[in-house]
Amino acid sequence: MTSSHPAPLRPTGTVADVHVYEPHRAGLPKKIGPYFRELWERREFASELSRSGIRAANTRTVFGQVWLVLNPLLLALVYYLLVNVLSGQSQGMDFFAHLTAGLFTFYFISGCMGTGAASVVGGGRLLLNTAFPRLLLPLSSVRTAFYRFLPTLPVWLVFYLFADSRQFTWLTLLSLVFLAMIVVFSAGLAAIFATLQVYFRDTAAFLPYFIRIWLYLSPVILTVDRLHAYAAKAGAEHLLYLNPLYSLLGGFTELLVGSRMPNWHMWVAAVSWTLIAAVAGAWYFMSRERDFAVRI
């Protein structure tokens, strides 16, 4: 009999939700607007992904939360002692406050690169089975890195309160603008490394070396003034601006630690690098993301 055959489905009218899938050449999706609208509509996914990731990491070890602060702090101590020995003169709390501010923030940036690189490849099954704007994955890892960065701020504050140069002015607040630029810059980096990791699975393995070298080239262990003095001696002070972190991290720490206004070169360089990283990261990622499902 026919009873085993299904009754016809309930016919409904037309729906607003119409999708057209067509081939793409290597390049951006045809319509950028809807992409970003969808990205915005599903932002809850990115924050939930980051939240549950943090939760999972913390339940594994109670020590985990403490480690987030302890790890960069120990590193700061190592550099502090190193600089004391090398320079032959005892550096005070001023230097330590500068060092920790720079190092903690640098840790945030490198965290974005590391977790960003893992974000798409780690999305495995989800990527194969659900259609969503993939850019949410690296953005989610930026959120994770930021939430790991936040608890280090009060630690820095304690050191700064003991520093002779401590002062809190409106310039201290202005540092938030630089911090915002650093976040956007790091998001761009996260997108770039997320894409690279799909094509070259050993990207994350090379990353630590790259990060270490970048740290030494950035105004973390040396202050902006020192770096500038060295470069000026060699007549190469303009080369400093080729390092995005010279202006971004340098501007941030100058404002935060010591309330000094960065000169306009720093501002221009910082804004430019932020825009470059954001646009390049989004472009590189979005032009490749439809390829991800095939390559995961």
Next chain:
Amino acid sequence: MDPMDEAELARQAARAQRAAARAERAAGPVAVRVQNVSITYRTTFERVPTFKNAIVRFGRGQKAVKEIEAVKSVTFDVPVGTSLGIIGANGAGKSTLMRAMAGILPPTSGRIEVHGRVSTLLALGVGFNGQLSGRENVILGGLASGLSRREVEERADEVAEFADIGEFMDAPMRTYSSGMFSRLAFSVAVHMKPDILMIDEALSAGDAVFKRKATAKMSELMKSSRAMFLVSHALASVRELCNDAIWLHQGKLMMHGDPEDVISAYNRFMEVGEDAFNLEDL
């Protein structure tokens, strides 16, 4: 009258009835339109691509990619009200076609039009992160596919109940057995209240009891969704659940029609072997 003839007559009447229903649906609005779609995978030879391999290959002057034509110029319409069975041997391109219709893989050429929100259960979707609990996985999957937080949280409990995994819902998914895993995956797909449901070989997993429950749930869903796609090796479930069927072979669309006809042609083909087979014989 001879009882054999009577059965035969009833079958023919049923077939005529289904043909009429198909014609009627075809005149109505379309849910999914697949036009001349081809999909080619370009993959590297290594399983895991690395800088190191790329450099080694470059040194040897080797070509980096190979191409696999998984779907070749496939065209068909799926009117609203259809539950389409997709059958074919392993590697026929069924999963690839489903991923393309779900918007996950863009076609290499051709065009796909989808009217409605799609929920997929392709190769058992949830559980992308074994560290996270079943509930977290379900919520994340729902949010990714565009549901609101309230909607997913409401559904998470229904999902857990249907999947019958008890307190494991809040345990990390790496602790799941494969049965629990696939029950949860199926349960997620059918509870997301999709316009269009796509299920890829999910009924093959799970025990007999769950299979029966799943089949019942799918028949129920067919009444509320606009269209349904089912990839299954179990031809019986295609016969039972689908009112339309296509058969893919090596990426080509061999046949599109009544499930009975498509299944019997497919069976004949599998018995005879592809060399001796010729479509004109049909």
